[in-house]
Amino acid sequence: MTSLVPSADFVPATINVAAVAPLLIVTVAALLGVLVEAFVPRDKRYVVQLTIAVLGLLGALAAVLTGARTNQTTTVAGAIVIDGPALLVQGSLCVLALIGLLAMSERLGSDHMDAFTRDGASAPGSHAEGLAQRLGATTTEIYPLTMFSVLGMLIFPAAGDLLTLFVALEVLSLPLYVLTGLARRRRLLSQEASLKYFLLGAFSSAFYLFGAALLYGYAGSVRLHDIATAIGTVNGLDGLLLPGVFFVLIGLLFKIGAVPFHAWTPDVYQGAPTAVSGFMAACTKLAAMAALLRVLYVGVAGDRWSFQVALWIVAVLTMVVGSVVTIAQSDIKRMLAYSSIAHAGFILVAVLSFDRAGVASALFYAIAYGFSVIAAFTIVALLRDADGSEATAISQWAGLGRRAPVVAALFTLLMLAFAGIPLTSGFTSKFGVFNAAIAHGGTMGIWLAVIGVLCSAITAWAYFRVILVMYFAEPAPQDAAGAARVVLPSAASTIAIATGVAMTVILGVVPARLLELATQNSQFLP
C-alpha cells in the first residue's frame, strides 16, 4: 500500500501489463497518430489516421475482452484498479468511441471531413483560412486528439486514487476543448463554445483539486481505499472531509452535466461539430458516471449520510431543470443537450441508491443512452438546408416524415427511446434506474423515482414534439429554402447510425445479455 507521503524508501510500482493493455494500445495509437500528422503526405493522412484509430480501438476492445478480463486487479501502485465496472465501461467506451469516430469521419463525398474546419488555428473569415482552403488543408489531427481523449476516458473509471483521476480528467478534457472549437461552419460559435468549455472546465477542475487536497489532509492519502478506511477511524477532521468530498464531486458532476454545473452543456453541444457533441454526450458521460460511482462507492460511501442530501438536491435539480428546459428548446442540438442533462439526472437517481443494483442500472443506462445519442447526433449532422449548413432549428424539420421517411422513422425511434417507451432501450434503462432507487434507496429513493417518472413524462413532450413536427407539419412556403434535406451519408455515418439504432432496439427487446453483464460487473474492487 503506497502512500503519497514522501517516505524513506522508494518502491517501484509493479505493472500488470495485461490489465492495462487497453490503455497502452490506445496510447500507442494516439502517439502514432501524432507521427502520422508529421510524416505522412497530406492526401493520405485521412485513410492512415482512420485506419490507426479504428485498429487502436478494436485492439483495445480485444484487450479488454481477453487479457484484462482475466487480470482483474489493482496495479501500478494502486493508481489503476481494473475491476468489473472498469472493464464494462472500458469495453463499452471502445465501441461507443468507435462509432463516434466513424461519425466524425463523414466526408459526404468530398475530399475533406465535412464537420471540421480546414485550419482550426486561423481566424474565421481571415486570409489564412482562405489560404488553407485553397491548399487543401485537412483536419486529420482530430484522430490523435480523439484517441487521447479516449485514453483519459479509459483511465477515468479505473482510477484508484484522486490524482490519477485528475490526470485522467485533464487528459480526456483538453482534447475535447480543442475538438469543440473545430467546427467547419459557424466557426465563431464553435470557438466561443470551446473557450467557454475550457474556462468552466478549468474552474471545476480547481474545485476538484481543492477537494482532493482537503481529502488528502483528512485521510493522509489520495487513494480511494485509504480514504474509505480513514472515514471510519479519523476523528475531529470532519471540517476537511465534507467540503473535500463535495468539491471532488463537483469536478465529476461538471463532466456529467448535472445542474447547477450544467451551464456549459447547451452551448458546447450546439457549438461543437455535431459528431463531437455526440461523442461527448455518449462517452464523456459514461466515463464520468463510472468515475463518480467509483469515488462514491469505493471512497466516500462511509460518510454518505452527511453528504447525500447535497446529491439529492443535485439529482432533483438536474432532472427538473433538464426536463423542463428541454421542452422550451427550438434548436435540436440544444434540445439534445438539455435532454442529456435530464438523462444524467435519471442516472444519478440510480447512483444514489448505494447498492450494486444501482451500479448495474446506472451503467446500463449510460451505455444504452450512449448508443442512442450518438445515432441521434449523427442523424442531425445529415440534415442540411439549401446552403449545406446543418438545419438544426426544429422548425426546419417540418414535413421531414414525407421527404425522408427512413431518416424520420429512425429519428422517431430514437426519440421514443429517449422518452422511455417500452421495447426501446430507454424503457429498460429508466425502469432499471428507478427500480434500483425504489428497492434500495429508502424513502428518498422512492421520492427520487417519483420525480424521475414525472420528469420523464415532461421530457417526452419535447421528444414527441419533434415527431409531430416531422410528421404532422409542413414548412411554411417562405421557409421552403430553409427546410431540412437529407444528404446521403457514406458508409461511416451509416454504420454509426445503424449500430446506434440497432442497439437501441436490441437493448429494448432483448436487454438480457447486457443487463446480466452489468450485474455481474457491478462490484468495485476496494
Place this chain on the structure above:
Amino acid sequence: MTLPTTALAALGTEGAATVHQADGIAGLGWLLIALPALGAALLLLGGRRTNSFGPALATGLSWASFGVGAAIFVEMLAKPADERAVTRTLYSWVPAGSFHVDAGIRLDQLSIAFVLLITFVGSLIHVYSLGYMAHDPDKRRFFAYLNLFIAAMLTLVVADSYLMLYVGWEGVGLASYLLIGFWNWNPPYASAANKAFFANRVGDVGMSLAIMAMFACFGTVTFTGVDAAAHNAPTGWVTFIALMLLLAACGKSAQFPLQSWLGDAMAGPTPVSALIHAATMVTAGVYLVVRSSSLFNLAPTAQLAVTIVGAITLTMGAIIGCAKDDIKKALAASTMSQIGYMMLAAGLGPVGYAFAIFHLLTHGFFKAGMFLGAGSVMHAMGDRVDMRTFGALSGKMKTTWITFLCGWLAIIGFPLLSGFWSKDKIIEAAFIGEGWRPWVFGLTTMLVAGLTAFYMSRLFFLTFHGRRRWLEGDHPHEAPSTMTIPMIVLAVGSVALGAVLNFAGFPGWLEPVVGGHGEEHPVLPVLVITLLTQLLMVIGVAVAWMKYWRDEVPQVAPRGSAVTRLAANDFYQDAFNDGLFVQPGNALANGLAAGDDTVVDGGARGLGVGLMDAAQSLRKLQNGYVRSYALTMLAGIVVILGTMWVMQ
C-alpha cells in the same frame, strides 16, 4: 422474483382459479400477436412492392388472428371452469439483477373475451376499410398501422404482467397517434394528435408509478403474483397503486378529468374512430380496472373513486352528446358516456365487474356499427359531418339506415336488444349497496339512460329522418358492399349479442377471473328499475322526435341556452386545461429557459442571422456570459453547501 404457480394458487383468493401452463392450441397464443405484427412489419418494410396486395394481406392476417383466438376459445370451453386460465412464458425479458421479468401471455376467460372482440370487430373494420380507403394513395401505410394496432391491443389484453400490459398500452397509444394523424399534415389535426398524446402521457405517468410501486411493494408485476401478494400489503400502498391505475385508465379511456382528447381524436379516418375510439382501445381502462380487481377489492377508497369518475363522465358525456352537431363528435361523446357506465360498474366491485365487461362487449358491437354507419353517411355526403345538413337519408341509404337503426335501438336500451341486457344490469347493480351510494349512482345511471335515449335519437333523426337539409350538389348513395357487409354483421351483433351472452351465462363465465359475489338486492325492486328506465327512454325518444323529426331543424345551429353552449364546448375543458396546466407549464418552461438562456447564454440564439452579426453580438457577450456561468456554479455550490450545513 417469481413464485411457483402452485404456491400462488394456495395463496389465491377464494374463487380464483389455478393458473396452468398453456398447452394445446393455447400454447400457440403468441400467434395472436405475431400474425398482425408480421403484417405491419411486411407492409411497412416492404414499401411500394406491397402496395398491390398489402391491404388484402393485412385483412387476411387479422382474420387469421381471429381464427387462432376462436380455436383457443373453443378449446377453453372444453375445459372445466377452474382450469381455463393458462399462461405461457415466451422469453425472459429482464432476467438479471434485482428485478426479473418474463414476457409471457395469459389466456383466461377475461382475456379471451377481449381477444375475440378485438380480432372480430378489428377484422370487420379491415374489410370495411378496403372500401372506405379504396382511393387513398397511402392505404398500404394505413393498413400497416391498423395491423400494428391490432397487435398492440392484443399484447395489452393477453399480457401476463403489468409490464407487458404496459408495452401494449404504449403500443396502442402509438398506433392511435399514427392513425389520428394519418391524413393530416395540417395544424388542427396535429393539435388533436397532440392533445391525445398529452392526456395519454398523464395517464402513462400513473401507469409507470403504479408499476414501480408494485415492484417496490410486491416484488413482482405478474397478475398472479400481484393477486397473491396484495393481501399482505399495507392498505395505503394498495390504495396508491389502485389510484395510479385509475389515473392510467382515465387517460386511455377518456374519463374525467382526462376526457377532452377523445372528441378531437375524431379527426382520424372513420374506421379508426370505430376500431380504436369506440370498440377497443378506449375500453382498455375498463379492462385494466377489472384485471386489477384483486387490488381494487382491497382499496375501497380507490373503488369509490372509480365509481365517481364513472358517474361524472357518463353524465358529462351524455350532456355533451346532446349539443354536438358533428356526427362523429356526438358519437364520441356517447362513447365517453358509455365507458363511464362501464367504469362505474367496475367501481362497484364484484357485483359490477362482469357487467362492465358485458356492456363493453355489446357496446363494442353497436358503437363500432354506428361509427361505420356514420362513415358511410359521410362517404355519401362529401365527407361532411354536420348533421344539420343531413336529414331524410333513410330512403337513399337503406342498408346504412337499417343497420344504424339496430345500433340506435341497442344503445338506448330497447327491450331485448343488446344494450338492454348489458346497460340495465349496470343500472341494477348501481342500485345495490347501503347508504347514499345506491341512490346517487343508481339514479344517475337511470336518468342518464333517458338522456342517452334523447341524444342518440336526436342523432338518428337528424341524420336519417325529418326534412332534407342537404347542400347543393349532394347525391347520397349507398356504400359498396365491402362497407355494408361489416355494418350488417355488426348490426346483427347489436341486436343479438346481448341476449346470447345473457342466456349463455356470460357473467358466470367470468367469475373465476373477477371473483364471485353473493346474492344482493337493489334498494328498489328490479321490475321497478326496469320500468322506470324504459319510461325515461320513451320520454327521451319522444322529446327528440318532437324537436328533431316533427319540427323544422335550422341548418345553422341556434345560439342555444347557456347549458347547450357549455356542452357544445365540452364544458370548456380545453380552456380549463389550458388555464390550469398548459399556460403555467409554458410559463414555467419559458421562465426556466429564459433564466438559463438570457441570464446565461442569450447570445447563442441570435447566431443564425449570420456570421457578421454573430461576431458583433459575440464580442459583446463573450466577457459577460462565461462569468455568469461560473457565477451560476458558484451560487449553486454555496447554496448546496449551506443546505448541507443546515441539515447537519
